[in-house]
Amino acid sequence: xxxxxxxxxxxxxxxxxxxxxxxxxxxxxxxxxxxxxxxxxxxxxxxxxxxxxxxxxxxxxxxxxxxxxxxxxxxxxxxxxxxxxxxxxxxxxxxxxxxxxxxxxxxxxxxxx
Amino acid sequence: xxxxxxxxxxxxxxxxxxxxxxxxxxxxxxxxxxxxxxxxxxxxxxxxxxxxxxxxxxxxxxxxxxxxxxxxxxxxxxxxxxxxxxxxxxxxxxxxxxxxxxxxxxxxxx
Numbered sequence: 001x002x003x004x005x006x007x008x009x010x011x012x013x014x015x016x017x018x019x020x021x022x023x024x025x026x027x028x029x030x031x032x033x034x035x036x037x038x039x040x041x042x043x044x045x046x047x048x049x050x051x052x053x054x055x056x057x058x059x060x061x062x063x064x065x066x067x068x069x070x071x072x073x074x075x076x077x078x079x080x081x082x083x084x085x086x087x088x089x090x091x092x093x094x095x096x097x098x099x100x101x102x103x104x105x106x107x108x109x110x111x112x113x
Numbered sequence: 114x115x116x117x118x119x120x121x122x123x124x125x126x127x128x129x130x131x132x133x134x135x136x137x138x139x140x141x142x143x144x145x146x147x148x149x150x151x152x153x154x155x156x157x158x159x160x161x162x163x164x165x166x167x168x169x170x171x172x173x174x175x176x177x178x179x180x181x182x183x184x185x186x187x188x189x190x191x192x193x194x195x196x197x198x199x200x201x202x203x204x205x206x207x208x209x210x211x212x213x214x215x216x217x218x219x220x221x222x223x
Contacts (some may be wrong), residue, residue, distance in 0.1 A: 002156065033210055042215040043157070043200070048208075056208035090156050098210055101147060104156035 003027065004105035006091050012111045018079040021108045023091030025072055031055065031094045032074040033102060034066055038087040049074055050097045081112045115140045115205040119214035126221050129190045134217045136201035137183040146184050147211065148177050149200040157200055191221045 003026035013019055025032050034046040045058035049068035060066075063081075068074045078085060088107045094100040116139045126132055138146070145164050149157035161170040163179040170177045174195060176187045186199055198216040205212040 002158070004156075031210075043213040045210065045212075048210050056210055058209070088154070092156075094210075098204060098208065101159050101162055102211060103159055104149075106156050107154070109154070 002103040002105065004091060004093050004103055006089075006105035006108050008108060009106065010109050010111075012113065013081060014113055015081055015083060017081050017112075018077065019081065019110065021076040021078070021089055021091075021110075023074045023076070023093075023105060025074070025091075025093030026103055029093035029095050029103075030072065031097060031100070031102075032068055032072070033092040033094075034060075034074070034076050035090045035092065036087050037090060037107075038084075041087075043090070046076070055097060078110070083112050086110055086112045115203070115209065115212045117201060117203055117212050117214035119199075119201060119217050121217060122215070123218040124220070126188075126191055126219070128192055128221055128223050131187070131189045131191070133188070134186040134199055134219070135183060136186070136214055138201075138203045138212075140203050140206060140212070144204045146179055147202045148184070148186055149202065151198045151200055151216065153198075160199075188219070191219075193221045193223050195219065196221045 005024045030051045033048045036044045046060040048056040066076045090107045092102040092104045094102045120135045148160040151157040161177040200216045202211040202213040
């Protein structure tokens with residue numbers, strides 16, 4: 001158990017809908033990262049927040065947004081969902097802003113029908 | 114462009130048959146190399162961090178080593194429970210936190 005929690009574990013929704021994924025980092029960690037992993041694809045970095053502020057942006061679509069709250073939990077919002085958005089979404093956390101080991105949560109499996 | 118390449122893509126071993134996985138990278142100013150294990154449908158599990166050429170880390174049947182341009186994950190006398198995808202990652206340039214390779218899918222057959 002990494003100490004990172006993610007909810008929900010599974011999400012099934014329809015095209016065009018909007019969903020919110022939630023992540024709580026390990027106790028004491030200030031950075032939260034979001035990744036997408038599609039079938040047979042590697043881990044694609046989406047976005048990082050450090051202590052409430054956006055720190056780095058990867059291949060995140062404009063339909064996706066995220067935020068980190070004062071209690072350091074984070075939410076990833078996915079809107080106007082398409083079939084291709086079906087994937088595993090992982091959250092990770094680390095103590096520092098960069099260069100640290102990242103610890104991953106169990107993931108949310110999103111299925112768009 | 115920062116790149117991490119892992120080989121082979123897939124590896125099938127008999128139980129007890131030792132082997133090595135490779136991770137090569139192109140990034141300026143290496144600030145650490147990270148190895149993870151990922152089971153199907155689960156989040157990656159952190160294994161090791163290596164910071165400088167010549168450094169080695171061990172955990173049970175796994176040993177990670179680092180040179181200036183690549184890292185190896187040596188698996189000694191593997192067991193079926195070592196079957197998983199092994200990922201390596203390096204911090205990217207600029208503010209990119211980690212760049213991951215696509216992984217090596219290891220299957221150990223009893």
